[in-house]
Amino acid sequence: MAESMALDVAGETLLLLADRAVYRPARERLYLADLHLGKADIFRQAGIAMPSGGTQHDLGRIAALVDATQARSVWVLGDFLHGAIDSPQWRRGWEAFRDAWPALEFGVLAGNHDRALARAGLDLQLLGDAVEDGALSLRHAPDPHAPGHVLCGHLHPTLKVEGLPGRWPAFWLQARTLVLPAFSAFTGGRTPRVATGESLVACIHDSLLRVT
Template identity: 55%
Template sequence: MPERLDLLLAGEPMQALADRALFWPARRRLLLADLHLGKGNILRAAGIAVPSGGTGQDLARLDALLRHTGARSLWILGDFLHGARHAGVDAAWRALRDAHPDVEVAVVAGNHDRALAPAAFGLASLPEDVRDGPFRFRHAPLRRRQSNGGHVVCGHLHPVVRVPGLPGRLPAFQLEAGQTVLPAFSMFTGGAEAARDGGWIACVHGHLLAHAPG
């Protein structure tokens, strides 16, 4: 199982990456969804005992992906934050931006981004449905009957799959006709199970496992 898998989406070469992201070589653009920075902080503030360090781990993975791919831009397709801002999250994000000053970062606001002020994080703000090449980039999926006018790349659903012989539920790219749903980038998320007979690519501990529709 490779750590990257070449795909052809809407006639355009793309690469699924085992660390829950998609790379568009023609644009040198890294695409991910559902970063959910600060989720652990919010839960701990509410008295829920969850481990610390999740934000740091997610940003370390993102740092490695930017270095590995040589991306010149990063688009985050919704849920950059998980609600409120926190000083520790702000500092960790600034450290990542300082490490990659030449990478242009833009965000499509998601349903958890109510406290997001993009400029405060050094982010460009994208429309809720932005088109580039043969694609429509957005946070939430479209219904299949609405998904004409470009191949949709989105997040929001946190797709997961069960693979025989492997424990638990695995984050996955959900592949549909005219639409690709990215796995949640954050390691600290739940998920909705993708259709068993649909197309998907599971992220399995640094590797990828593809399943064709049917």
């Protein structure tokens, strides 16, 4: 398994995984955010050349994480979709994934790109806009009024690491919020303004690097 980093969040251990996900041992559950299935298809339809295989690559990464952690469920913290629900390109990949993991519980919180999910027929559980699960408040975007420690996505945090080219996806650790990096390999981002006491954890290939 890719390198992990244990965090004590509201009295519970969460594992940050270098492949842009969080594992929660107490629930045997993986959390990821901003999968954006079908995004490359939209670019191709607009005449912009994009490499194929993005959906299969991202779903293969989920499968590898499930296999490594033995997670019983996967929850996406919003923006599962980014394309049309009838697009055959990403649907074929998704259906092959579900065929390979029929017993895996797969849930999705509503994100701003997920309005069509209710009629998509994708063999997943729709979790609504917010879930309170023990000490954790699950959202798509940060919510300062949530009662628990927030796990969310939406912001696509990235980080430039000295000595390395480009920008790297990052977890953003705040006092009462953990923002996950975008899981999709085909998603941009921005470096947030980090306040005192906060930190970023960069996902660099199979390693994690914490920067305060």
